[in-house]
Amino acid sequence: MADTLTLLALFAEIDPSVSAIDKLHEMGITDEKLNVISGIPLNHDVLGRPNLRTFIPRLAMGGAMIGLVAALFLIFGIPGLYPLTVGGQPVFPFPPFLIVGFELTMLGLMGMAFLGLLLAGRLPSYEPKVYVPEISDGMIALVFSCPVEQQAQFEDALLSMGAEQVQPVEASTL
Amino acid sequence: MSGAKSRNTPSKWGMVINQDLCMGCQACVAACAMENNISFIGEQDVNTGRSMQWIHTERFWNGQYPNVYTNFQPILCQQCGNAPCESTCPVYASVHSDSEQINAQIYNRCVGTRYCANNCPYQVRVFNWRDYSRPVPLNNQLNPDVTVRRRGIMEKCTFCIQRIHRAELTAQTEGRQLQDGEVEPACVQACPAYAIVFGRLDDPNSQVSQLAKQGRAFRLLEELDTQPKVIYLTGDSNHGHNG
Amino acid sequence: MDTTAEPIALPGASAREPHDQREHLMFDPRPRGEMNAMVMESMHKTSKKFWGVVIFLVLTVLFALLGAWAYMIAEGMGVTGLTRPEYWGIFIVDMVFWIGISHAGTFISALLRVMKYEIRRPFTRAAELMTTFGLIQAAICIFLHLGRVWLGYWLVPYPNGRAIWPNFHSPLMWDFMAITTYVIASTMYLFMPLIPDLAMARDRSTGWRKSLYRYLSLGFRGTEPEWKHLKTAMNIFAFAIIPVMFSVHTVVSWDFAMSTRPGWNSTIFGPYFVIGALHSGIAAVMIVIFMIRSTMKNMKYFIRPEHFEFLGKLSLIVSMTWAYFFFNDYLVPWYGGNKFEKLLLDFHSNGPFAYVWVTMLICNIVIPWLILWNKKWRSTPWVMLLVGIVINVGMWIERFIIIPVSLNITRMPFTWRVYKPSIEIPLTIGTFALFMLLYMLASRLIPLVPVWEVQEGQSAHILRKVGKAVIPTVSNVD
DSSP states (O other): OOOEEEEEEEESSHHHHHHHHHHHHHTTOOGGGEEEEESSOOOHHHHTOOOOOOOHHHHHHHHHHHHHHHHHIIIIIHHHHSOOOOTTOOSSOHHHHHHHHHHHHHHHHHHHHHHHHHHHTTOSOOSOBOOOGGGGGTOEEEEEEEEGGGHHHHHHHHHHHTOSEEEEOOOBOO | OOOOOOOOOOOOEEEEEETTTOOOOOHHHHHHHHHTTOOOOOHHHHHTTOOOOSSEEEEEEESOTTSOEEEEEEEOOOOOTTOHHHHHOTTSOEEEETTTTEEEEOGGGOOOOOHHHHHOTTOOOEEOOSOOOOOTTGGGGOOTTSOOOOTTOEEOOOSOHHHHHHHHHHHHHTTSOOOTTOOOOHHHHHOTTOOEEEEETTOTTSHHHHHHTSTTEEOTTGGGOOOOSEEEEOOOSGGGOOO | OOOOOOOOOOTTOOSOOOOOGGGSGGGSOOOHHHHHHHHHHHHHOOOHHHHHHHHHHHHHIIIIIIIHHHHHHHHOGGGSSOOSSOOSOHHHHHHHHHHHHHHHHHIIIIIHHHTTOGGGGGGHHHHHHHHHHHHHHHHHHHHHHOTTGGGGGGGSOOOOTTOOOOOTTSHHHHHHHHHHHHHHHHHHHHHHHHHHHHHHHHHTOOHHHHHHHHHHTTTOOOBHHHHHHHHHHHHHHHHHHHHHHHHHHHHHHHHHHTSOSTTTOOTTHHHHHHHHHHHHHHHHHHHHHHHHHHHSTTHHHHSOHHHHHHHHHHHHHHHHHHHHHHHHHHHHHHHHOOHHHHHHHHHHHHSTTHHHHHHHHIIIIIHHHHHTTOHHHHTOHHHHHHHHHHHHHHHHHHHHIIIIIHHTOOSSGGGOOOOOOSTHHHHHHHHHHHHHHHHHHHHHHSOSSOHHHHHHHHHHEEEEEETTEEEEEEOOOO
16 A cells, blocks of 8 residues: 555635646546635635535425424324313314424424534544644645655645645644 | 304303392302312402402492492303413313313413413403412311412312212212202302302203393303303393382 | 725715725725634633623622522512513513514524625624523523423423323414524524634634533534535525524414403514514614624724614614504504503503603604614714614513503403512513623623634625726625
8 A cells, every 4th residue: 555645735815726726636636535624615616626415405304394293293193192172272273283383394494404414514523633723714725645755746736836835734633 | 265153162051140139248259269268368469459259249330329329240250162261371271171161270280371361351360479378277167179279370260160070979879960050159159149040051941041041141241252151131220229 | 806906986076085995894804814813812801890790790690580580489479560460571571572682683694694795794693692692581581470480391292191281272382382493493503603613713722712612613624515514504594594583473472462352462463573573683783792892802893883884774674664563553453443452552652651652662763763864873883882772672661561561451440450560670680681691701702703704705895896986896606
């Protein structure tokens, strides 16, 4: 197994980092092998990267269904099990179902969207990761693996594209 | 689409109050308090409007001096068929009793949101604002058939449901039907003028049904369609004044 | 990202000051590292005065809220001024007030985000915190109100051995569902945009703070997938929480509208209350951002007169809408309502609380309409603080008029009685103190400005030359 190391290049502006990504493509680092870490969200079109899919919307719709079923149970299931007459109103009241159904559907939708965020992002995770604090100061980091012999090549290429610094990194606790 | 239908709720136990006979002696108030273990509030709380009278009499002055006369109206829980208080209780402490067709108040379920009292158009519901003491020997007067309520619980007239049940059990043990007039809530029993009559509204031969068919009969706040089980007979017969 | 172009005056224009775009936060960018440092410094820097206020608030909460509440639980609800016919009093007023305040957070955070109002960027978190803490106070007020609060858990639908569940015919249960949904959703919605800022705080902290932020930031780094998932979830929330916001206060208003009481059984309560919530909420945000700007270090960079100006414009529109709904609710019973509703209106405007009713109209309509039309006054922070306080006083009074004062009149005249609050006053003060205390403590632990959103906005704002003018433009990179 060839020795590889992880390089992290920091850029201060978007345009140089996008040009650097193109350069890395030329040098053989494909999109799957490259990670872009930034302090603000950067649109995939801006970076020229593939659009990432996320299952959160579908999970959220599932959560909405769960909420609706819960409301059905509360409004129709329970009076079915333990009927009680109140106020001359029907035992299975439909307008309250609209209200409680809406609230619980939205709760399910949003609750599952949040859980989806945790699941999809594999959060919370506290194991060591590749990261430098400059990223939260607004720098854009390009992280990729390269064979040890080519380290100098990549460093020169990225520095010439305008990187602030290029360094090998190890995964460390954040 | 057809218009909204008035929901006609079934009737069973009902009451007729004859305002022509009522003279405002408040024997019914006292009897109810004794029968149902109602607390003694004290002057200060009564002055702030917290009197716990399950039945109270309202006095109306009519006419001009010197031809002034009074009308008395005992107000108690109307045991509505479409009770506004029942649907608002979040914990089902106020439910419609299907076997007696009255409004049941479940004391140990009440959490004290007081929505039912707000919603009662007759304002007949009464809340336990504090724990009131019952100094010895008043505790001997407690009725063992009725729960004693503590602070935070809503209560109201129950048509002396404990007396209804006792009479039904007696009749059952004796192997016979209940007679009309056999069940007497405390207020009915105490009234010296026989102004309050109690019985089965679903029995066309009972005294209560006969009285309720009179032309003088009316229900309080009829426009609200609460379908109360208490029918009043107007007392505007000039009380024997001439001219 | 050229934002230093000098604005060019139009030909023929008089020699007036060219508008300096740099007075707008979005056109006055600073390096992200510097903004991060400013926010971190504002969290760390405290003074003796700060801790003095905190101690005062803690004592107020201990005595006015917890102590008085313990006394009320032990003695019973009789220590309040409640009686027949006003079974609901200031506790419910406070509950509706706090829920109203909480709506502003969602409005600013969700509605303005969806409508792409970039000016919301620096104060979304301050507003969202107001939502969470306001809802905590609302929950406290609900518990204060219960006669047997130790059994309050019976409102929760759970399987139990008593074979009895809560009654969903009751508007209070709809309330419970709606408020629970809203609390959970708005707390999640507060937390999600906070994650990147907690990551930033983690990177810039040491000691126990670093451990705290490390755990709370969930290991967030800012990778592309993480941002994608975060933005997707935030988008779903932003769209979903807006109808929830409208529904929550509508459901709260239905506590009153579903009843049979004269003055309460009005179909307009739904939208009336929602607009009322926005009115008091936006005014509360004005108060909160004034406090942040004037008491916390470096906040003058983030919170600028333009934000007060924007909130003031919004407040004026909402005040006019509120007046429309108030007049609707007044006119209909006045014109041909039943005799008790007409009596009630007369009781409002000529009865023992008439001075309170008039104060409400002055605070909610007259003062906003006199002040908020003027752009210069809208841009003056202390003026907006006063307007915010006045509006909140007026809106508290509005709920006071609707709840205990309207309850004085019933269809049974023998029961009419004027409400005299007693222990409700210290308990109300206690909830306000707790709100302020929670907020002050949060300002030490949570970065109050979402710096990543501010930088995101600043990078999207450019000055573009169109003809001879320089036009501020916002690019849409979502």
